Amino acid sequence: MIDSMSPVLSLSGVRYTYPDGREALHGVDLSVGEGERVALLGPNGAGKTTLVLHLNGILSGEGEVAVGGLPVVKENLTEIRRRVGVVFQDPDDQLFMPTVAEDVAFGPANLGLRGAELDARVGEALAAVGMSEHRDRAPHHLSFGQRRRVAVATVLAMRPQILVMDEPSSNLDPAARRELAEILLGLDVTLLMVTHDLPYALQLCQRALILDAGRIVADGPARELLGDDELLARHRLELPFGFSVPREGL
Amino acid sequence: MGAGHAHVLHLERDSVVHRLPPQVKIVASVAFTLLVVLTPRERMWAFAVYAGLLAVVAALGRIGPLWIARRTVIEVPFVILAVILPFLGTGETVAWLGVDLSVEGLYGAWNIAVKGTLGVVSSLVLAATTPVNDLITGLERLRCPQIITQIAAFMLRYLQVLSDEARRMRVARLSRGYRPRFFWQLRAWATGAGALFLRAFERGERVYVAMLSRGYTGTFPRLKGRSARPGEWAAALALPVATGAVALAAALT
Numbered sequence: 396m397i398d399s400m401s402p403v404l405s406l407s408g409v410r411y412t413y414p415d416g417r418e419a420l421h422g423v424d425l426s427v428g429e430g431e432r433v434a435l436l437g438p439n440g441a442g443k444t445t446l447v448l449h450l451n452g453i454l455s456g457e458g459e460v461a462v463g464g465l466p467v468v469k470e471n472l473t474e475i476r477r478r479v480g481v482v483f484q485d486p487d488d489q490l491f492m493p494t495v496a497e498d499v500a501f502g503p504a505n506l507g508l509r510g511a512e513l514d515a516r517v518g519e520a521l522a523a524v525g526m527s528e529h530r531d532r533a534p535h536h537l538s539f540g541q542r543r544r545v546a547v548a549t550v551l552a553m554r555p556q557i558l559v560m561d562e563p564s565s566n567l568d569p570a571a572r573r574e575l576a577e578i579l580l581g582l583d584v585t586l587l588m589v590t591h592d593l594p595y596a597l598q599l600c601q602r603a604l605i606l607d608a609g610r611i612v613a614d615g616p617a618r619e620l621l622g623d624d625e626l627l628a629r630h631r632l633e634l635p636f637g638f639s640v641p642r643e644g645l
Numbered sequence: 646m647g648a649g650h651a652h653v654l655h656l657e658r659d660s661v662v663h664r665l666p667p668q669v670k671i672v673a674s675v676a677f678t679l680l681v682v683l684t685p686r687e688r689m690w691a692f693a694v695y696a697g698l699l700a701v702v703a704a705l706g707r708i709g710p711l712w713i714a715r716r717t718v719i720e721v722p723f724v725i726l727a728v729i730l731p732f733l734g735t736g737e738t739v740a741w742l743g744v745d746l747s748v749e750g751l752y753g754a755w756n757i758a759v760k761g762t763l764g765v766v767s768s769l770v771l772a773a774t775t776p777v778n779d780l781i782t783g784l785e786r787l788r789c790p791q792i793i794t795q796i797a798a799f800m801l802r803y804l805q806v807l808s809d810e811a812r813r814m815r816v817a818r819l820s821r822g823y824r825p826r827f828f829w830q831l832r833a834w835a836t837g838a839g840a841l842f843l844r845a846f847e848r849g850e851r852v853y854v855a856m857l858s859r860g861y862t863g864t865f866p867r868l869k870g871r872s873a874r875p876g877e878w879a880a881a882l883a884l885p886v887a888t889g890a891v892a893l894a895a896a897l898t
Contacts, residue, residue, distance in 0.1 A: 448854070451857075451858050453854055453857055453858065473860055473862070476857070476858060476859065476860045477860060479858075481855075481858045483851065483854075483855050483858075485851070487806050487848075488848060488851040488852050488854075488855045489852075489855045490802075491798075491799060491802050491803070491852055491855075491856070492798070492802070493778035493781065493782075493798055493801065493802065494778065497866075500866060501856075501859055501861075501866060502859035502860055504866030505859060505860035505861055505862065505866070506860055533778065533802075534802070535802070535805045535806070549859065550859070553859065553860070
C-alpha cells in the first residue's frame, strides 16, 4: 500500500443529517494516500453517495474533510472541485453540452483555461479514455458505455488529484465494463470507487472500505475483505453466484 | 460541428448554403422575414418575387419543394384564422359564388397567408441547412444574451433524454395491458406525465450538482464556432439586400 506524508483525502468525524431529519453519516473517518485505488462498498442506502458529495463540498455537515491537506470550506471550493473529480452514476446528468468536446471543456473553462491550453486539455482527456474520434458528436448519439467514458474525460480534463466514481460499472455491458476497467487501470491517478459490484472492486482496487448505516465498518486489503463471506453478509453484500476471490494474481 | 441529424427539421447534406456559418444565415433569415412583413400587402407582385428568391436559396441548398411543403403544415392553424377573415370583415364586399366576401377581410387573409408562409419557409430553409446546435452557436456569436442560448442548449440536450424516458414509460404501460383508446384510461397517461415532470425536476437537480462538481460558478464558457468571412456575409446578405430592393420598389410604386 502506498503511503505519503499528506493524504490525498482525509475525513474525520464527518456527520450529516438530511434536512428531513434522516441521518446519513454517523462519524466517518477515512484517509486515502496518493496513488491508492480504494473501493467504497456498501448496500443501497448506506450513505455512499452522501459521502461522495461531502468530498467536494456539495454537502457539508459536521466534521472535517481535507483534500491534499486543503480543508473543504467555502473559500477553497474552486480548488477543491479541481482536485476532486466526481464522475456521477448517470452520464446523462454529467453530459449536458451540445458536443462531447464542449462538455469536456466545461470543467477546465470554469478553472479559467482558454484557447490552445483548453484545447490541449480536452484532447488529452479524450485520448485518455479512447474517445478522441467522437469529439464533435452529440452525447445523445453515443452508446451508454461511450457516454460513461466521456463523463470520465470531463473530470480528467481538470487534472484531479483524486478521481471519485459513483457506481462506475452500472448499466454497462460486459465489454464496456472491461474497457472501462482497462482505462481506469491505465490512469495514473488516485481512485475512490463507490460500488456494490464486488468483482469490479477486486479487479480495480487494492484496498476496500465497507460503509454501512453511515459508518465505516471495515477497512483493509480488498482481497481480504471480499474473501470474508461472513463480514460481507453482515452488511448486505455478497459476491455474485459462482464467483470466489481468486487465491493469487488477478 | 454538431451532429443534428436526429432532428426532423435538419436536412443532412452538403451545399453552399449548408457550408455558410450559422450566424450569417440567421441574420439573413430574420432580415428577409422583417422585410417581407414590411412590404405593403397590395403589391402582390413583390411577394411573387420573394417566393422566387426563396426558391433560389432552397435550390442552392439542395432542398426539395416537397420536403418544404410537408413541413409548412405547422402554419395551418394560422391559415385557418386567415380563411375566416373574409367572412367576418365589414365594409365593402365582393360577391363570389353567391357569397359576399369582405374586401378588407380578403386582403387581411392574403396578408396573413402570404407573409406567414414566406416566414415559415425561410425558417425551414434555415433549419434545413443548419444543424440545431450550430443555430445556438450562431446566436452566441451574434451576442444573443447567454441566458437564452443556455436555456435553448439545455432544452435541446434534455428534450432527447426526456423523450427517451417518456418512451420507456409508455412501453412499460403498454406492457401491462394499458390501451389508451379508452377515455377513462387517460388517467394513467396523466399520472405518467406527472411522473415524467418529477423525474425531469430531479434530473435538473442532479445535473446542477454535477455542474457544481466541475467548478460551475454561474458563468458559462462561450461556445466556439468560427467567425464568418466577408465573402460569406456578402453571400448570405444577398437575399435580404435583394428583398430590400423589392420592398423599396413596392413601397414607392
